[in-house]
Each structure stands twice: as structure tokens, then as C-alpha cells.
Amino acid sequence: MTFWMGVASAEHARAGREAGIAQLGHGKHMAIKGLKKGDWIVYYSPREGMGTGETVQSFTTIGRVTSEAPYLFPQAMDFNPYRVDVSYLLNVRSAPIRPLLNNLEMTQDLGPGWGIVMRGSKRRLSEQDMKCIANAMGVLSEFDALSR
Numbered sequence: 001m002t003f004w005m006g007v008a009s010a011e012h013a014r015a016g017r018e019a020g021i022a023q024l025g026h027g028k029h030m031a032i033k034g035l036k037k038g039d040w041i042v043y044y045s046p047r048e049g050m051g052t053g054e055t056v057q058s059f060t061t062i063g064r065v066t067s068e069a070p071y072l073f074p075q076a077m078d079f080n081p082y083r084v085d086v087s088y089l090l091n092v093r094s095a096p097i098r099p100l101l102n103n104l105e106m107t108q109d110l111g112p113g114w115g116i117v118m119r120g121s122k123r124r125l126s127e128q129d130m131k132c133i134a135n136a137m138g139v140l141s142e143f144d145a146l147s148r
Contacts, residue, residue, distance in 0.1 A: 001147065002039045003130040005123045009053070010045035010094075013060040017088045021073075022065070025121035027081020032070045034122075035084050039065045040147070042125070042133050044097065044118055059095040059133050063088035064146060089143070095136035104129045 006024050008016070016022050022041050025031025035041065042062040048054045067085035074080050097118075101107045105126050107114040117123065125133075134143035 002034070002036070003125040003127055004035060004039060004041045005125050006041055006043045007118060007121060007123075008043050008045060009050045010048050010056045010058070010060050011053070012050060013043040013045050016043070016086070017061045017063070017090075020085055020088065021083045022063075022086045023081045023083045027075075027079065027083070028121075029070065029072075029082040031121040032082050032084060035065050035070065037065055037068050040130055040143075041065065041086060042130065042137075046118065056094075057097050059097065059137060061088055062092055062134060062137055062139065062143070089137075089139045091142075092137040092139050095133060100132060100136055103132050 006022060008024075022035070023032065040062070043060050045056045045058055045060040048056055063086040065084050066087050070082045070084050072080055073083050101110075101114050106117050106123065106129055110117065131140060131143065134140045
């Protein structure tokens with residue numbers, strides 16, 4: 001089992017949760033190909049919309065990959081993204097990153113430069129970081145029970 005952080009607007013993260021899917025890097029295969037059944041993914045959302053809207057800087061959704069491998073989905077005439085199916089935890093609260101900066105391995109000791117590690121479409125997380133985030137989202141016990 002691997003733990004991942006995807007980066008997407010809060011709007012896109014919610015849409016993925018509602019559809020029960022995850023897409024990364026605007027649907028590029030390279031961005032999502034490492035996700036496997038049983039992996040966990042949490043989304044960090046810098047803004048409400050894609051490059052627009054209010055600043056969010058929070059973890060917004062978390063779930064477990066249920067499909068065996070990424071698959072191509074014919075979404076629109078000229079847009080066929082790769083995605084995986086995800087069973088999202090539904091009773092989560094958005095968790096702002098700032099109170100977690102000194103507790104997360106990925107941002108410890110980075111000071112004001114913490115934002116650099118939040119760039120790109122995905123990042124591998126340690127189990128400790130995923131548990132810290134799940135706790136901040138109010139779903140640590142559910143995460144632990146489903147991770148066994």
C-alpha cells in the first residue's frame with residue numbers, strides 16, 4: 001500500500017469525490033500510472049478553482065483506490081483522461097495545511113518555502129504524514145480500520 005497526495009483545485013477534488021474517481025495532471029497517464037488498488041490518495045487544494053478563486057491551502061478529500069489500474073475514460077470529444085476509481089471517505093472536514101506544517105515530514109524545517117513541495121500533480125507520502133492528515137480531517141479511526 002502506497003500513500004499519495006494529489007494536487008487539484010477544491011472544485012476538482014470535490015467533483016472527483018462525487019464521481020468516485022481520481023485524475024491527476026489533467027488526465028495524463030504518466031501522472032496517475034503509479035496508483036494501484038489499495039493505495040490511499042489525499043488531495044491538497046491550493047485554490048477553490050483551477051488557478052482562480054479563493055485561496056484554500058487545505059487537504060480536501062481522502063480515499064482508497066479501488067480499481068486495479070488506471071484506465072482511459074472517454075469524457076469529451078477531444079478529452080480522454082486516465083483515471084482510477086476511488087472509494088472516498090465521506091465524513092471528512094477540510095484540513096488547512098498551515099497548522100500541520102511542522103508536523104508533516106514533507107514540510108518540516110522548510111519554513112516559508114513549504115509551498116515548493118506542494119507543486120506538481122502528485123507526491124508520495126509517508127504513512128506518518130497520511131495519518132497526520134487523516135487525523136486533521138477527522139477520519140483517522142476510519143482510515144486506520146480500512147488500512148488493515
